[in-house]
Amino acid sequence: MKVRVHNNWPPGHIRTPAYLRGKVGEVERDIGLFNNPEQNAYRLPPQERNLVRVRFTMSEVWGDAAETPDDVIEAEIYAHWLEPA
Amino acid sequence: MPHDHHDHDTLSPSGHPYRKDDDTALSYWQVLEIAVRELLIEKGHITAVQVHDQINTMDARSPANGAKVVARAWCNPEFKSALLADAAQASRDMGFDIGPMHLIAVENTASVHNVVVCTLCSCYPRNLLGLPPDWYKSRAYRSRTVIEPRKVLSEFGVDIAQDVQVRVHDSTADMRYIVLPAQPALARGLLENELAQWVTRDSMIGVGIPQAPI
Numbered sequence: 001m002k003v004r005v006h007n008n009w010p011p012g013h014i015r016t017p018a019y020l021r022g023k024v025g026e027v028e029r030d031i032g033l034f035n036n037p038e039q040n041a042y043r044l045p046p047q048e049r050n051l052v053r054v055r056f057t058m059s060e061v062w063g064d065a066a067e068t069p070d071d072v073i074e075a076e077i078y079a080h081w082l083e084p085a
Numbered sequence: 086m087p088h089d090h091h092d093h094d095t096l097s098p099s100g101h102p103y104r105k106d107d108d109t110a111l112s113y114w115q116v117l118e119i120a121v122r123e124l125l126i127e128k129g130h131i132t133a134v135q136v137h138d139q140i141n142t143m144d145a146r147s148p149a150n151g152a153k154v155v156a157r158a159w160c161n162p163e164f165k166s167a168l169l170a171d172a173a174q175a176s177r178d179m180g181f182d183i184g185p186m187h188l189i190a191v192e193n194t195a196s197v198h199n200v201v202v203c204t205l206c207s208c209y210p211r212n213l214l215g216l217p218p219d220w221y222k223s224r225a226y227r228s229r230t231v232i233e234p235r236k237v238l239s240e241f242g243v244d245i246a247q248d249v250q251v252r253v254h255d256s257t258a259d260m261r262y263i264v265l266p267a268q269p270a271l272a273r274g275l276l277e278n279e280l281a282q283w284v285t286r287d288s289m290i291g292v293g294i295p296q297a298p299i
Binding site for chain 2: 015016017019031034037051053055061062067068070071072073074075076077078
């Protein structure tokens with residue numbers, strides 16, 4: 001399943017790396033529910049959010065500057081940061 | 086001769102330079118840690134012994150724990166399957182106290198090489214491998230590993246063939262990662278406790294390959 005990371009830039013404690021925002025990747029696996037760190041970090045009552053491992057190609061992330069286009073980066077992204085692509 | 090010098094102000098009697106005392110002021114966070122710790126002890130919530138026990142428990146964790154896990158996976162296909170399915174549970178089943186850590190093992194094969202980084206901070210499987218090396222926390226390693234992993238690996242002495250895919254694992258959230266390195270051909274047929282000697286810390290981060298013990 002292909003997903004796109006939201007290209008959003010809200011303030012606060014965000015675990016979605018800047019370099020992956022707006023990028024399209026393939027779901028590698030679902031990991032399960034975890035407390036949303038965006039609330040947890042401020043001692044707000046956290047909602048549980050699904051956490052997903054997403055695989056991005058170097059060419060998707062870095063474009064023509066990719067060191068080796070077919071190498072990949074895998075990262076954990078909270079489902080509320082993802083939309084179908 | 087190192088001892089025939091006259092720089093008594095800058096060199097110790099053993100011939101080495103003196104290291105400056107750490108006479109800088111405490112940082113805001115150091116002051117906060119001391120204040121909270123002293124209050125917790127004063128109010129009877131914890132004791133100084135408990136604090137030091139936790140420090141000792143963390144200091145006792147070392148890459149040798151992970152090496153035992155890897156060696157078992159090399160020897161025992163059932164354990165390897167369990168490790169790749171849930172590395173945290175497999176480590177607990179071996180008897181390691183890793184607390185609440187969630188762990189994923191990623192396997193190096195003839196076609197894939199894995200390397201672990203935390204670009205946002207310095208997430209590391211401390212509860213199994215102990216404290217991370219200083220370079221793992223450096224801005225250079227954290228930023229360059231997702232941009233030019235092959236160049237970073239070559240600086241560690243690991244050259245990855247072009248027909249092998251590099252997979253960079255960015256520990257962005259709740260999971261921690263350990264690389265299951267490929268068993269070297271020269272280490273075939275050894276016993277599990279002998280194999281553990283081949284597994285280096287760097288090979289479990291993905292910036293090294295297993296080495297024959299010296």
